Amino acid sequence: MATSKPRSKRADHILASPRATALRDCTCGELRAADAGREVSLCGWVNRQRDHGKIVFIDLRDRYGITQIVIDPDRLPKDSETLTKASEIRSEFTLLVRGVVAKRDPQTVNLNMETGEIEIIATDITLFNASKPVPFPITDTITSDESVRMKYRYLDIRRSAMRSRLELRHKIELYIRTYLDTRDFIEVETPILTKSTPEGARDYLVPSRVWPGQFYALPQAPQQFKQLLMVAGLDRYFQIARCFRDEDLRGDRQPEFTQLDLEMSFAAESDVMRLIETLLIEITQKFGNKKIQQIPFPHISFSDAMEQYGIDRPDLRFDLRLRSLGDLAQLGDFKVFKDAVNSGGMVKGLRLPGQAAMTRKEIDEVTEFARNLGAKGLISYAIQQDGAVKSPLTKAMTEPDLRKITDHMQGLPGDMIFFVADSEKVCNDVLWRLRIHMGEKLGLINHDEAAFCWVVDFPMFEIIEENGAQRYHAVHNPFSGVKHGHEQLFETDPLAAQARQYDIVMDGFEIGGGSIRIHKSETQKRVFQLLGLNDEQITEQFGHMLEAFDFGAPPHGGIALGIDRLVMLLAGAENIREVMAFPKNANAQDMLMRAPSLVDDVQLDELSLKVKLPQENSKK
């Protein structure tokens, strides 16, 4: 296209701008001083209109920028109505402006604008559409109530902050596709209408018209399909896939969300991890404005993460660590500690360097915070400059005992330690949140840093309580492979068996997880049995997988990355909704479309469905 000769200035410009359309020659973000003299037409929304009585300025905005339009009576025909028209224009009107690009006088150049050296001397304005006063200003500085933003999401997205987050998301997804394509991964679409599976989250169900009383389920992840694609010999698959889970929402959880799902054959942990680590490094360096704390990403075992951070997704942006007191909790005669240990629990502490001078009031606030998280209380332990300890413990313990505790906790003069005495679960639950809370409060978190880590050595199973009975539950998913030599533990001590699982954590968020899978039907069957499925259930629910494995399934493994969470973190957004065009509110409703909604009885009849509302609290 660069070879064809422009016939005129105007034609030249049409060729120059790839975004020219039948209605416009260029966008509101691209004209510069060099374009002076050109006759152009621009389309966009009125960002602001300034009426000076005789002369009128309009800042015209589109996705690409803002350009100032000048409506000057001295440069219009005498009988032109353009000035009158311009004076009646308001914010968010949609216009077509024809005019001539002019260099601004040096005094009137606006260095805050990318197009600030020029302006368009309008010759004609066409109004595509007027706008009612908008429910909130289309600016980035003013935040409006989120319910209003959601109801008028199409206006919210006009704001450059929203728009640039969606652009960022697009760029990242495009980068991922290219990255994987060059490594021979192919993107394969898998069904949205699929089969309900027992493990995992609650399914979204879709009734079948053709098969009355039967249901499809929306996929929680394309897990089984991607494994079947490996059996099919596709070798390397990926998909930027929509996933659905009918569970309650959080800031980082939506009922439908997007995963980068991938799987590769003849691969070990190191292959998947290297692939993803390189991808994450490139994406962060290219699109994020955060420095990666450590390359290569550190690996932390599940048990170390739980011991030192109280959670399997540690936020490594700051270096506070938890430490359990062990046998030292038995020293002296401190009832709270002894009771916790005697009832099978433990004592665990969080050391806050240099915080010994916290006031009574501050300590009470922290204690209240811990109580709200389920702790019975918090035992403070302040180490004075002279090494003496100020703590409720002093009444029940000797000075040598306290010294042992100080040493064990690696306490230094001036430090404050908070102890929780409870079950291991409560200790960890309270302390990991307290750790984050204090990290934030004390300004220890470096927000310009991205801290990635791999969490490995997960157990295969955990015990969960279901209807009063205890049973095994897969920590990751029932397809995760078991570490070499750990199969025997299935028969002796299943909880000790470790999975070939790896989670990728960024800034304390789990942004992905995967595993090398089971590819032997016998092993897969044994896992299902341990998870409490009988032979009939195994055949009914997973027979197709077992059968597939028996047709020469290759060793394979993969990972799924939470795209929404990743983009959220790279964009520095507060929650996942900020990086989704049309998210749902905390009650899983679409505030713009007003979904979910009632449907016609005719539709229900076709599906052989009858609605039975819960008594009393049926929501209209």
Added chain:
RNA sequence: GGUGCCGUGGUGUAGCGGUCUAACAUACCCGCCUGUCACGUGGGUGAUCGGGGGUUCGAAUCCCCUCGGCACCGCCA
């Protein structure tokens, strides 16, 4: 299902027991203004304080219920 925070003109906030017949900014409407760029300037419309009940001589302000939004727990990888 539970806990917490929030709910004042279109929007963002102030007021937190009487002086509130509710203040400020912005938006909106009517004027004036030829160089602004959050234009300026004069005037004007607009909320009974999410809804209901209660306490009190008196409630936007205190209490209870309820609705809505958000956060968190349960739930969920």
